[in-house]
Amino acid sequence: MPPLERHALLRPVSREHHEGLLFCWQIRRALAEGRDPIAQMQSGVAFYHRHLLPHFAIEEEAVFPVLGAGDPLVKRAISEHRRLTRLFLSSDDPLRDLSRIEDELEAHIRFEERVLFPRIQAVATEEQLERIDRLHGLLAGG
Numbered sequence: 173m174p175p176l177e178r179h180a181l182l183r184p185v186s187r188e189h190h191e192g193l194l195f196c197w198q199i200r201r202a203l204a205e206g207r208d209p210i211a212q213m214q215s216g217v218a219f220y221h222r223h224l225l226p227h228f229a230i231e232e233e234a235v236f237p238v239l240g241a242g243d244p245l246v247k248r249a250i251s252e253h254r255r256l257t258r259l260f261l262s263s264d265d266p267l268r269d270l271s272r273i274e275d276e277l278e279a280h281i282r283f284e285e286r287v288l289f290p291r292i293q294a295v296a297t298e299e300q301l302e303r304i305d306r307l308h309g310l311l312a313g314g
Contacts, residue, residue, distance in 0.1 A: 199273065
């Protein structure tokens with residue numbers, strides 16, 4: 173699938189999805205190489221706090237409101253954020269949780285990039301896009 177063109181003000185948030193896909197690749201590699209799942213999960217929790225938590229906040233505070241809380245795509249994305257949060261903060265079975273994180277995070281990112289973000293971009297006003305950019309600058313330190 174060819175890359176989708178993003179509005180300039182959505183690109184920084186969209187770029188963070190690439191970091192998430194790279195993280196999924198790192199998990200796949202670590203699992204394939206049989207690395208210590210507890211250490212990998214600790215690394216995953218750090219990634220969650222450093223990257224995903226601020227990213228989820230930007231999406232939920234500025235990006236998703238473009239469509240509204242009642243939109244089925246927004247509801248799905250928020251539900252997936254909660255599910256991913258539970259997986260990252262779980263301590264039940266690191267090997268199983270890493271595998272689920274890798275699967276679910278990649279599917280979530282693909283959904284946002286291919287379905288949700290194009291819809292948001294199609295209906296967002298310039299003012300809404302500028303708000304997303306401003307909030308991203310504040311929360312991501314960019």
